[in-house]
Amino acid sequence: MTPDLMSFDHPLTRLVVGLLCVFAFVGLNGLVLVWVERKVAGHVQLRPGPLHVGPYGLLQPIVDAVKLIGKQLAMPAGADKYLYWAAPLLAFAPVTVCFLPLPFDPALAPMRLNTGLVLILAFSGLGVLSLILAGWGSNNKWGLLGAARSVAQSVAYEVPLLLSVMAVALTAGSLDLYEITTQQGAWPWQWYGVKNPLAFFIFLVCAVAETNRAPFDLPEAESELTAGFHTEYSGMGFGLFFLAEYASMIVVSGVAAALFLGGWQGPFLPGILWFLVKVYAILLLMIWMRWTYPRVRFDQLLNLSWKWLTPLALIDLVLVVIVAGFGG
Amino acid sequence: MIPAFVAKMGPVCSAPMDHATTGMTLSITVEAQNIVDAITVLDAEGYMLEDVMASDLQEGFEITYHFSLLDGINRLVVRALVPHEAPRLPSISAVYPGADWHERECYDFYGIDFAGHPNLYNLLLPENFGSHPLVKPEKARKSLADLMPLGYLVDCGLAEPEAEKPKPAKVVKAATTEDA
């Protein structure tokens, strides 16, 4: 039986329990995702991936985590102490908040908000702040370049992301992810992703860019900027950035599943399973892309956003408004 | 045959060489001070600078510039000799920008000063290396005569301006055998 988060009456208890659950969920899924990524990368690259630690290398991420935790936390000379250490925390904290309005299951929404979508967009926008702080605070030129790139990138990609999300919100007439999910059915033709494929496509592209994943991983482009904004971070400082990246991948996949793929709804299986299946399908797509494509150049990235995705998203929005106007 | 442009390179000594046995077709020796003029002629002829090599001889440092056209068997070397006491000659990096690094390399290994070089600093060695490793000790140096095979047909064209005539047959033969 799935635990019913809605049974906690007091909103504060629900928030605390929800947050704890989210932390556990993020931690666990982060580890699983590390394994999945390495395993998929391995198979894409004609090699088995992690193999020796535990069955099928399943314990590899735990060993990785232990290694990261055990490492010395080094700070470069001349770095701004407070900014430098605030950045990884700031990277990780907002992402966890983003999980709160996500409806994993009818009974498993940590916090039902009528403006859940806005909350997620607002807090995921905060992520870029941590990249700036990390790049600026570490007193490293590569970090600075990475930070500058990340600002331009997230400003450019938040616009079409927002527009594509708005198209769905307009169709559904709600900003509540729970509400949007319930408006879709269990079958693919009832999903917004199928009804409005353009918005789904734009959302996916922007999601990859927002999470700084290849082929849009410019802020940390290792062959150009060594490691970009987290060049100087070691141990858990780097670990938190790493975890935040995976957490935000899960968030955007979760939002995509809820907005475009019908969330927890699906035949036969329990809701939470369907939700996870959809989330992991999108995650696998992102991993697959990362290990297949070369990295785009910075101006190409911005061009793609401003010249293609933003106008397309606007057109899509207009179409949605017209359809909604005639329909309603 | 000694090509016609050699006459334009100023007062030079030229010697045809056998490509089959030396890999070169022509050796041109110029006064160190005239090197830029000589090489400007080669640039106009479309030659590519392959390499700059210096050697430490009894007579001084011999700087050897390897040139060839892009296509075909036509490697020629231009040589200039500078004394040990004042190893200085004009830089050709204004004509051939690619010579920049080659000259810096010669500066590294021999301490040869290329006048007019825009950026004459150590290239391969650290800046504070302190010595020039390929400079030979006095008694290890050999004279040019010890390094040249007998029968080099050097033609300095100083006495007679039209000196391209002699011994053309040898090089032509070498070229044709290589083609076959």
Add this chain to the structure above:
Amino acid sequence: MQAFDPKTLAQDPTSVRFEPGPTEDKLILSMGPQHPSTHGVLRILLELDGEYIVRAEPVLGYVHRMHEWMGQEKTYFQFMPNMGRVDYLHAMAWNWAYAGSVERLAGIEVPERAEYIRVAVTELNRISSHLLWWGAYLLDLGAFTPIMYAFDDREFLLDILQAVTGSRLTYSYFTFGGVYNDVPEDFPKRCLDFVKLLRSRLPMYRDLVTDNVILRGRCEGIGEMDVELARRYGATGPVLRGSGAAVDTRRAEPYSVYPRFDFPIPSYPQGDAMARYMVRMDELETSCSIIEQAVSTMPGGPIAAKAPKTLKPPKGEACYAVEGARGKILVHVRSDGGPKPYRVKLRAPGFSNLSVFAELARGTLLADAVSILGSLDLVIPEIDR
């Protein structure tokens, strides 16, 4: 241990020289010597305006080993193993250039079978070099997977070369007048099998990688150079052929038995990074075809001419040019008649190719500079020698 002092960095003389100039709102960035895409230990000083490169200056010498000095101090035979270490990716070509120049100097005739073996192993080695370049270049462009496929193919190659030479990377297989060992009996078959394998893989590489729109966006129109620029800087090999001149030392200045083989010389007129990329991809096929011809027509006979135990070439000088994977390799040897060369000069093609970089990189984005650097196909030990 001395405490780390950030000021000592500024005392590095190269940086100090580089710093002055119009540096208002400019960023001086030291790319390397430990940077993922400088392929080893090359350092490039950059002056950036935003991400645009105003000035670039490569700083060399981090793996300088003074091969030319060793050439003077070792006997002719002793210096041969050094040739495997100059350019570790195309060691055979360096072997050949040195062996060839000494053979010219000493007047040693190479038996026909040895020439065919030389051609076959050099072309195999060229393929392994190009495959590695391909993987590493895509790594520079942010694609992590192709290098694994390249290494997968390269593994078969290295096995073949190991069976022939006994080593997998730094070969010292040539000797004056031939090669050290005869090839094993199954060598032709293994070569042909490999050629078949590579040909079956190349279409996949073209579909998955070469035709990828992101890759094209990163390579096309980047780092354009014309023949004139290449000539002035002495850039050779795929860099020159990528600027439209179909020049290959194997044809232009024929050596060994290359005139007997029928092979095209790929060249592309665009002069950009993509042209250089395409030249190298085409050369994989060219080398395959040469290997096929060489192993199927390989004559019998001795594999090396009789060379004296202590080689003392007559006084004189000789140079020998070989087409390496990166361009024209030229070894110039001067002899005073003794057991050691009087002077050995190694012309590394990468050295001249890299010297164009400062010109090509000016005004480009940092990411383009990485792409240009990769497209020049650098092997730092060869450049630093």
